[in-house]
Amino acid sequence: MAGGGRFVVEPQPRYRELQADRWPVTVAPQDDELLSSWLHRLALANGLAPRHLGDVLGLGAGMWSARLDCALPDGTLDVLNQQTGVARERIAMMTLGAGPGTRLLLPLRHVAGRSAATWLQFCPDCLAGDDVPYFRRRWRWATRILCWEHGCGLRDRCPGCGDGIAAFAQRDLIAQHFCSRCGHDLRIAPRVRLLAATRRKAKVIDDLCRFEAARGFAAKSSLTERLIHLPHAISPVVPHVLTQLSAAARIGCIDRLDFGLTPLRPDDVATIAFWRDRIARAGGVAKTLEPLCELLCRGLAMPREVCRKTRRADLDAGGLDLNTLSGAYVAVRARRQRQLAMRNSASSLPASAA
Ligand SMILES: [Zn+2]
Ligand SMILES: [Zn+2]
Secondary structure, eight states, X not given: OOGGGOXXXXXXXXXXXXXXXXXXXXXXXXTTBOHHHHHHHHHHHTTOOXXXXXXXXTOOSSSHHHHHHHOOOHHHXXXXXXXXXXXXXXXXXXXXXXXXXXXXXXXXXXXSSTTBOOSOOBOHHHHHHOSSOOOBGGGXXXXXXXXXXXXXXXXXXXXXXXXXXXXXXXXXXXXXXXXXXXXXXXXXXXXXXXXXXXXXXXXXXXXXXXXXXXXXXXXXXXXHHHHHTHHHHHOTTOOOOGGGBOHHHHHHHHHHSOTTOGGGOXXXXXXXXXXXXXXXXXXXXXXXXXXXXXXXXXXHTOOHHHHHHHHHHHHHHTOSOHHHHHHHHHHHHHHHHHHHHHHHHHHTSOTTTO
């Protein structure tokens, strides 16, 4: 045993051969868990420090697990599937995927300075509420500045030593919610309080990202580009892009953004600009589609309150087909405009013609 009550574990030289069929213990991936988080838990469950699992997998030192979040080679996926029995699809789901949205991921390369980005954020309350604390995929995005569940700002540094999270470098048998550098328990980090206006704007930005992805707008939309350059758009003296800023600096950036999200609204594609303008002005997707939902309620003869609760639950769970609903919204809106135009033209006719 090393000083401070920590167990120091050396990797077995032939661990892979000794456990050729399957590793002794498998841990189940949690909801929205990041692959690296699952790997760190898997390592500990099997009596290995996270740093040494990187060796066992032949991935070397450094940010070995964080690199796998971004790109998981087929060979490593096969090994993990065979050794744990967890389905290939479920393992792949824990990675960050591909596509234009990945440009908004926090960078793996660490730049010195307290206002610079680190690669991963966390909510202390989420970690404290977990049976086995784990890190979420959603905490990897620069646009995510708060936890919707707990209403507090995300942290990207250990309050004990000021360093970013580096569980991949942990050489001892210590769970990943303890800082690998100073041992501070991240679950008891002080809450980051946010203004209600900041929470609202962050919610609308999140809605815009989800909506454009659901509608298939992402490839031709300027939203990602506009979000990346948001700090500069708000304050031209700021040279950084959003993904290079610390969690605190990004919260400050959203603080200074106007309520209508003006720098984010324009787009060269008229349909995208239409929806972005609607959602930004209304204050979110749910509020934008409210008139349609009310109409559906009346059509289904449902009590207003039941409809409101159902609508919110579906939108929050992402269970609603936004494509269908937004298409219906456009159809209803066009029909209303036609009816209005017909009524106007009828009322402008001379009395004899009517
Ligand atoms: Zn939380
Ligand atoms: Zn620390």
